[in-house]
Amino acid sequence: MSFYEMKELLKRKLRDKELGIALERSKKSYLAKRRRCLRKYSYIKELAKEVRSIKERVLSKLDEFVKQAIDSLEENKVQVHLARTAEAAREIVGDIVGSQKLVVKAKSITTDEIGLRSFLLEKGNEVWETDLGELIVQWLGSKPMHFITPAINIRRERVAELIRENIGVEVDPDDIPGMTRAVRRFLRGKFIEADFGVTGANVLSADTGSLFLVTNEGNGRLVTSLPEVHIAVVGVEKIVPTLGDAFKVCDVIMKYAGYEAVAYLSAITGPSKTGDIEKTIVYGAHGPKKVHVILLDNGRMEASKDPILREALYCLRCGSCQYLCPVFDLVGGYWGGDAYVGGIGVLWNAITGRIREAMIQSFFCLGCGKCKEVCPMNIKTPEVIREIRARWIREKFG
Ligand code: SF4
Structure with a gap:
């Protein structure tokens, strides 16, 4: 433009x-x-200052922290990919997913940055945003308008129309809980049948290789636990040194986003596993069998310098x-x-x-x-x- x-x-x-x-x-x-x-x-204001100094430390040696995060993730049996560009990240996800698959996504600005939804759709997959705001954006064919509230520009009256047009359910524009129920019913089957769950991450701790997701709707939990494969696209700037630092970042995000505490704070450290039968480790007990993390550079390393x-x-x-x-x-x-x-x-x-x-x-x-x-x-x-x-x-x- x-x-x-x-x-x-x-x-x-x-x-x-x-x-x-x-x-x-x-x-x-x-x-x-x-x-x-x-x-x-x-x-919280003091904690925010501390988070800034934690991030200053990471950004002054980003290469080292990326390496540490990769080592920790691999120790957790996560398959790690380092993508230098948006195109490389898309190709990596495209190779993992293939075509004719069902993909459910949680809200992720980093996947929007690389244009992942449209790329996967073009490859012949069925892709659904599962955050309500992002689903509205997907139905509109527009773009997210705010980091936390992607459909901030859409009035409830228009949402009611979109629900009628896309899932054939009549809802009263003044009945926001009714609209939420209609979307819940629509997405339920998608979560259960999805082959892949795609997310970003709010923060990644380098010492334990844990991804954190700060969410309210509960879709993040379903996306990261029901499909057999979880794919997370994470900007390298999201790395912090320790698990404790990651909790501090989450607390600051929640409070400044206007939530005292979100409904779901998830930490994901590798695929689901069990050792309950003769101490033999089997991956994919109830959650995903495989977790892929795509660490995205796309200009971040250069900017850090x-x-x-x-x-x-x-x-x-x-x-x-x-x-x-x-x-x-x-x-x-x-x-x-x-x-x-x-x-x-x-x-x-x-x-x-x-x-x-x-x-x-x-x-x-x-x-x-x-x-x-x-x-x-x-x-x-x-x-x-x-x-x-x-x-x-x-x-x-x-
Ligand atoms: S989104 Fe939050 S952290 Fe980022 S620049 Fe705006 S106020 Fe600062």
Whole structure:
């Protein structure tokens, strides 16, 4: 999209009343939850600072931590793949899955970054997003509009229509629990029959090789336990040194996302196994027989060596900055790329190879600094956006 196309799109969205109502409803609910969390758990700001210093330590020696994580994962009988690019990651997953398979997915921005759903569909697979917001996005054929709330731009009235169109069930637009029940019934069989479960991870501990998933709906548990094979696509910046550090990251994500504690905090350390018959280890007791982890670089290693762009890698994807950005407040995730939206999205588009897109998006940032103020990692988003713009201009015009 060119600068002028984006400008016209955002101008149209400014006049979109439905979008305005949907954004206002979500923001109001988030702000109340965030205020409550930060007031009730007064330790959280200090913990967030500690998490930033843990991540600083990892990012200064990312190669070493990647190696340690690979060793630990392999010790746990996980099949590990290191993908340098988005294309390589897609190919690895494509080779594991093949075609004519049923795949269920949990919400994962990293899989959106590599365009995994459409790639697997093109290979002739049946693929279902199982997070309710992501399923709405899939039905719409659009893109996620927020890190935590992918369908933040969609009003309940439209969701009711989508349910009627896609699963043939009539639901009252004021009956949100009824809509949730309809989707639950629709997805139940998919979980049970799926060949593959695909997820990302919120954090990965290098010492134990444990993947953490922070979820509320329960779909993450079903995706990672019912199919015979679990595939996780994990950005290398998600690695932290220890299991204890991983819990700290999860706590900060939960609180800044507005949840005191999520319904499900899952730690996955290898395939399911039993040794209950004569101490003979058998993999695939009740959960997956195989777990594949694709560690994704796609610009992260290079960014970790760049003192300015490294800032992006501290992001925990809590979504605070998106809810509280004055530009996002008006146009939502239409300001952004396919996976990464809002101010922090500019940084992520820049480091994952979409520099032209990032530069265009950078011109819509007001530079007010609200994002930095509300960010648990104190990410200097406006400064980095200015630098991305300056570098691009220097490169183009000397
Ligand atoms: S930049 Fe900060 S506030 Fe925004 S999603 Fe990332 S961690 Fe959260």
